[in-house]
Amino acid sequence: MKRVPSNVIDTSQSVFILGRAAVTVESREEEQHSFSSAGHKWLWKGGSCPTPTPIGADIIASQCLEITEMKVFFKNEAEEEAAAVRDTLLALHGIPPELAKYRDAVQSESPEPVLDGLVRTVLSQNTTETNSQKAFASLKTSFPTWEHVFGAESKDLENAIRCGGLAPTKASCIKNVLRCLRERKGQFCLEYLRDLSVDEVKAELSLFKGIGPKTVACVLMFNLQQDDFPVDTHIFEIAKTMGWVPAVADRNKSYLHLNQRIPNELKFDLNCLMYTHGKLCRKCSSKKGNQQGGKGNDESCPLLNYCKE
Known part of the structure; x- marks a missing residue:
């Protein structure tokens, strides 16, 4: 643990120093933390208060x-x-209109299909917004349905989205998503995600090779109107x-x-x-x-x- 004076609060490293006890709140992912201070052993589980041994009980409540x-x-x-x-x-x-439409999608009678949103996000990786929009429009023009995309030759799919950059990588990712959907769900559709919790959506999308945390977060916020x-x-x-x-x-x-x-x-x-x-x-x-x-x-x-x- 980083050693700092006892009267310092170092919020950049998320370390609070309180009297004789050094308490770290950096890793919320971990279920428990143990550390020593002034010769005493401490154990901190999650968001609960530290439980010291064998420090005097008279200062536990105040700390x-x-x-x-x-x-x-x-x-x-x-x-x-x-x-x-x-x-x-x-x-x-102000909120740009092209983004504001997603905020209002919860009231929309015809929101953008979740699969469309996922592919849009894949195409937006490592390129400009203008180029990613062109790539998606070209994809839709070249292949009217996801069945057509799945049945297309990889080179043809790459050519359709080439203006967005990284065409081989993105084409492979799109193909893999469609393949997994057909094998697991029997159809090219992600609308079932609308009925799942945030954690369940993350678990589902993590099954698709090439779909990372940022892409998942974008789908959650823009297409599923979840708080992410x-x-x-x-x-x-x-x-x-x-x-x-x-x-x-x-x-x-x-x-x-x-x-x-x-x-x-x-x-x-x-x-x-x-x-x-x-x-x-x-x-x-x-x-x-x-x-x-x-x-x-x-x-x-x-x-x-x-x-x-």
């Missing part, structure tokens, strides 16, 4: 209360900041700059942190707005090639007030 109060304080502070960032970016950009927060390059860079995730976190770890930090009711809007802002803002764009014109492309970034770097 547990301090830990609980601090967790509530930082949770409330994080939620307030997330709401403030959402409001700031909403005033600057996919992390792309733009969102990852902005979140790190604002100190919303540990400095050492990669995108997969950042996904876990942000889904815990951001309230469910803010996830859709904030995700769309951070993604949009990352594309438009010079200061937030990590690649000069992503710079675009528009009201968001300003010398002064409103998120500078929240930056920790």
Whole structure:
């Protein structure tokens, strides 16, 4: 464990130091944590208070209360900041119509088929939004049904989506998804996912080779209207700059942190707005090639007030 002075709260590494006890809250995935402090053995299971042995019982209650109060304080502070960032970016950009349609899809009589959404997301990998849209349109024009896609020669499928880049890899992934669906469900349809929980959807989609966490998160948020927060390059860079995730976190770890930090009711809007802002803002764009014109492309970034770097 990282050694820091007893009066320090190091939120970047998610370590709280309370008197003689060092309590880590980094790994929520683990069911229990054990560590030593001031010569005493501690055991912390999940979200419960630490159970020390053989420390005096007279300070246990007070330290547990301090830990609980601090967790509530930082949770409330994080939620307030997330709401403030959402409001700031909403005033600057608004929700782009091409993304807003997914928020309203729950009331739609004819939402986009889930399989279409999954393939759209696959085609969006490592390319621009414009190119991925062209690739999907070309796919639909070349092959009117998923039966046609499944029966097509791999080279023909690759040619249809070549404008989106990585055509062999993406064509193989699409073919594999269709093959698995036919073998497991007897049809090319993912509408059954609408009746499953978030964890069940993740388990189902993880069975398809080539479908990673970001793709699953996008399907959950956009096509299934579930409370999830996919992390792309733009969102990852902005979140790190604002100190919303540990400095050492990669995108997969950042996904876990942000889904815990951001309230469910803010996830859709904030995700769309951070993604949009990352594309438009010079200061937030990590690649000069992503710079675009528009009201968001300003010398002064409103998120500078929240930056920790």
